[in-house]
Amino acid sequence: MSDTIVSPAAHPTAPPASGSVGAPAGPETASLPMTKALNAGLRKAMQDNPKVLLMGEDIGPLGGVFRVTEGLYAEFGDTRVLDTPLAESGIVGTAIGLALRGFRPVCEIQFDGFVFPGFDQITSQLSRMRNRHEGGVSMPVVIRIPYGGHIGSIEHHQESPEAYFAHTPGLRVVSPSNPHDAYWMMQEAIASDDPIIFFEPKSRYWPKGEVNLGTSGIPLHASRVVRTGTDVTVLGHGAMVSVLLQAADLAAAEGISIEVIDLRSISPVDYGPILASVEKTGHLVVAQEAHGFVSVGSEIAATVMEKAFYLLEAPVLRVSGFDTPFPPAAVETHFLPSPDRVLEAVDRALAY
Amino acid sequence: MSATPNASPTVQLLSPAGVFAPSDAAAEFLPYLDRLTEADYRRFYRDMVVIRRFDKEAANLQRQGQLALWVPSHGQEAAQVGSAYATRPQDHIFPSYREHVVGMIRGLDLVDILRMLRGVTLGGWTPEDHGNFHLYTLVLASQTLHATGYAMGMQLDGSTATGNPETDQAVIVYYGDGASSQGDANEALVFAASYQTPQVFFLQNNHWAISVPVTRQSRTPLYLRAGGFGIPGTQVDGNDVLASYAVTAKHLDDARAGKGPALIEALTYRVGAHTTADDPTKYRDPDELAYWVARDPIVRFRAHLQGLGVEQEFLDAVDEEAEDNAADVRRRALEIHSPEKNVIFDNVYAEPHPRVQEQEAWLERYEASFEGDDA
Numbered sequence: 001m002s003d004t005i006v007s008p009a010a011h012p013t014a015p016p017a018s019g020s021v022g023a024p025a026g027p028e029t030a031s032l033p034m035t036k037a038l039n040a041g042l043r044k045a046m047q048d049n050p051k052v053l054l055m056g057e058d059i060g061p062l063g064g065v066f067r068v069t070e071g072l073y074a075e076f077g078d079t080r081v082l083d084t085p086l087a088e089s090g091i092v093g094t095a096i097g098l099a100l101r102g103f104r105p106v107c108e109i110q111f112d113g114f115v116f117p118g119f120d121q122i123t124s125q126l127s128r129m130r131n132r133h134e135g136g137v138s139m140p141v142v143i144r145i146p147y148g149g150h151i152g153s154i155e156h157h158q159e160s161p162e163a164y165f166a167h168t169p170g171l172r173v174v175s176p177s178n179p180h181d182a183y184w185m186m187q188e189a190i191a192s193d194d195p196i197i198f199f200e201p202k203s204r205y206w207p208k209g210e211v212n213l214g215t216s217g218i219p220l221h222a223s224r225v226v227r228t229g230t231d232v233t234v235l236g237h238g239a240m241v242s243v244l245l246q247a248a249d250l251a252a253a254e255g256i257s258i259e260v261i262d263l264r265s266i267s268p269v270d271y272g273p274i275l276a277s278v279e280k281t282g283h284l285v286v287a288q289e290a291h292g293f294v295s296v297g298s299e300i301a302a303t304v305m306e307k308a309f310y311l312l313e314a315p316v317l318r319v320s321g322f323d324t325p326f327p328p329a330a331v332e333t334h335f336l337p338s339p340d341r342v343l344e345a346v347d348r349a350l351a352y
Numbered sequence: 353m354s355a356t357p358n359a360s361p362t363v364q365l366l367s368p369a370g371v372f373a374p375s376d377a378a379a380e381f382l383p384y385l386d387r388l389t390e391a392d393y394r395r396f397y398r399d400m401v402v403i404r405r406f407d408k409e410a411a412n413l414q415r416q417g418q419l420a421l422w423v424p425s426h427g428q429e430a431a432q433v434g435s436a437y438a439t440r441p442q443d444h445i446f447p448s449y450r451e452h453v454v455g456m457i458r459g460l461d462l463v464d465i466l467r468m469l470r471g472v473t474l475g476g477w478t479p480e481d482h483g484n485f486h487l488y489t490l491v492l493a494s495q496t497l498h499a500t501g502y503a504m505g506m507q508l509d510g511s512t513a514t515g516n517p518e519t520d521q522a523v524i525v526y527y528g529d530g531a532s533s534q535g536d537a538n539e540a541l542v543f544a545a546s547y548q549t550p551q552v553f554f555l556q557n558n559h560w561a562i563s564v565p566v567t568r569q570s571r572t573p574l575y576l577r578a579g580g581f582g583i584p585g586t587q588v589d590g591n592d593v594l595a596s597y598a599v600t601a602k603h604l605d606d607a608r609a610g611k612g613p614a615l616i617e618a619l620t621y622r623v624g625a626h627t628t629a630d631d632p633t634k635y636r637d638p639d640e641l642a643y644w645v646a647r648d649p650i651v652r653f654r655a656h657l658q659g660l661g662v663e664q665e666f667l668d669a670v671d672e673e674a675e676d677n678a679a680d681v682r683r684r685a686l687e688i689h690s691p692e693k694n695v696i697f698d699n700v701y702a703e704p705h706p707r708v709q710e711q712e713a714w715l716e717r718y719e720a721s722f723e724g725d726d727a
Contacts, residue, residue: 090539097501193702
């Protein structure tokens with residue numbers, strides 16, 4: 001496939017995948033971890049538009065608990081990088097007011113499980129302001145949420161709450177899986193006049209990947225085939241993409257050809273590449289760290305069955321976190337979908 | 353200052369009988385009265401009377417099935433009129449959902465308020481074209497944070513505290529005793545104090561949050577909470593239109609001048625029901641209602657005007673204008689058209705969204721499929 005620019009370096013635990021092509025090398029590429037790619041994307045957006053503001057807890061001199069905003073306070077000052085009081089509803093609610101005033105706030109929620117104190121302002125206010133004003137105002141607000149497991153942390157620090165936001169009209173929800181996308185999707189999200197919930201896969205914060213600084217190569221809300229295959233399509237977003245690529249490599253050794261789709265956009269979902277892939281493979285497995293019940297994966301499974309019933313040779317299967325609270329870190333590997341869990345579903349789909 | 357019958361901490365300028373008798377606490381606010389002309393006094397009175405009559409008409413419209421709901425403001429006219437007149441054209445107002453006369457004073461057509469309550473829109477007006485009077489917010493206290501963020505924006509874009517009172521901007525946000533318990537109201541005060549926003553929190557303590565008395569919300573007078581946030585707090589007799597004006601004028605002046613936010617607690621009373629879906633006879637003591645009716649803000653200010661020698665013809669003309677306005681509102685309310693179904697899908701997103709577009713197209717096809725069928 002020529003439309004993939006995910007470098008194998010973005011997935012250091014996976015050997016180079018057959019069929020994937022790295023980002024074009026040249027003076028406009030850089031090898032960055034996702035934290036630095038996000039940082040560069042934020043810096044570029046702030047340089048390009050003086051109305052772009054960063055808000056959040058500990059994002060100033062500290063640079064955020066994950067250092068995503070490192071150096072931006074020193075560069076842009078406290079009128080562009082606001083260390084806020086420790087109150088998520090306050091962060092989102094004042095960001096709404098700033099957006100009404102013409103600013104483009106980017107709010108950092110420190111961890112996935114801390115978004116809920118701001119949930120009311122996001123779902124009852126931010127998402128509806130434009131609609132309530134009959135189009136008279138826009139809400140160019142980005143809510144950055146480091147999300148997901150694999151980091152061995154404590155309660156409220158490893159969650160995947162994307163379904164709550166994908167369910168909410170008026171919001172857009174995206175999640176990059178690699179540094180290149182992180183760099184570009186951040187800038188595109190900030191440029192959008194709609195509110196965007198930006199889920200950053202924190203377990204993918206540190207592996208380096210090639211970033212093409214010259215071109216994104218793909219729209220914000222497009223899904224993308226990141227590995228071609230013929231037998232089964234597997235899809236996911238964020239950190240799950242790395243797991244899916246590992247599964248594809250393991251399957252290839254057993255003679256099973258898996259096509260991997262990086263969802264990138266959780267809402268809206270770009271079904272074009274998904275349906276094209278299912279037409280080819282006849283099998284679909286959707287994977288996510290989130291709880292499976294009433295999830296993004298459930299929605300995609302239902303929609304693909306509606307749109308492509310006769311293309312399917314087996315039911316669409318879901319691989320998800322269990323419908324339990326995210327467990328103590330000591331047992332998180334049993335909770336999180338692994339390459340083997342994905343392959344178990346692949347085998348079931350093929351055996352149907 | 354020696355103790356007098358007016359030594360309460362509440363700023364009051366007019367006694368309930370309408371006599372000019374400032375309380376001790378009013379001293380620092382008295383100079384702001386010098387800004388008012390006789391014409392302003394007449395406008396205060398006129399607006400209070402017009403809005404009360406409008407309020408009655410809107411409740412009638414609801415009872416007649418023309419509105420889904422009505423939110424009465426009866427009893428709170430002085431708090432709202434006085435504070436609204438203290439704003440300047442460049443200020444921004446973030447109401448809750450009961451501040452009808454504030455909108456009117458800022459240039460809003462009262463029928464636009466009815467549009468939302470008639471169920472034809474979720475909003476009703478464009479704030480920038482209507483005196484910067486922002487949309488009603490129905491989730492309690494949510495707007496306090498929007499107001500604070502907006503005021504932060506005024507600071508960031510240099511529109512306040514330049515030293516020019518003709519252009520320096522401020523925000524006033526309205527909320528109530530019930531909303532004061534919400535987390536958002538408290539977070540807004542934290543943010544406002546932290547960033548020293550140009551902002552007045554105007555808390556109308558009307559003593560009831562639907563059926564729950566203010567004593568359930570707070571063990572302390574609400575204006576004293578301001579001190580805990582590190583900002584000035586003033587309690588004002590909210591049924592005294594002159595006091596409401598003077599206190600708000602001072603705090604808005606301070607806000608525009610870069611002196612930071614302040615909290616005003618206006619003591620008033622929700623004489624009517626919470627909404628037309630409420631029945632206060634189930635939970636309220638009639639003696640309490642009688643006490644507050646005896647402190648009616650319009651009766652008080654009319655007595656004051658009469659003491660100043662305002663002629664009966666003016667008072668009668670105001671009553672007539674209020675009747676005419678109510679009739680005009682009724683006529684135009686009945687002419688409010690329902691929107692087309694496209695409003696379901698329009699303006700959910702600023703940029704094209706495939707799911708919404710597909711669903712709109714589907715609904716169009718679905719409903720068109722019935723065309724030609726026998727009704």
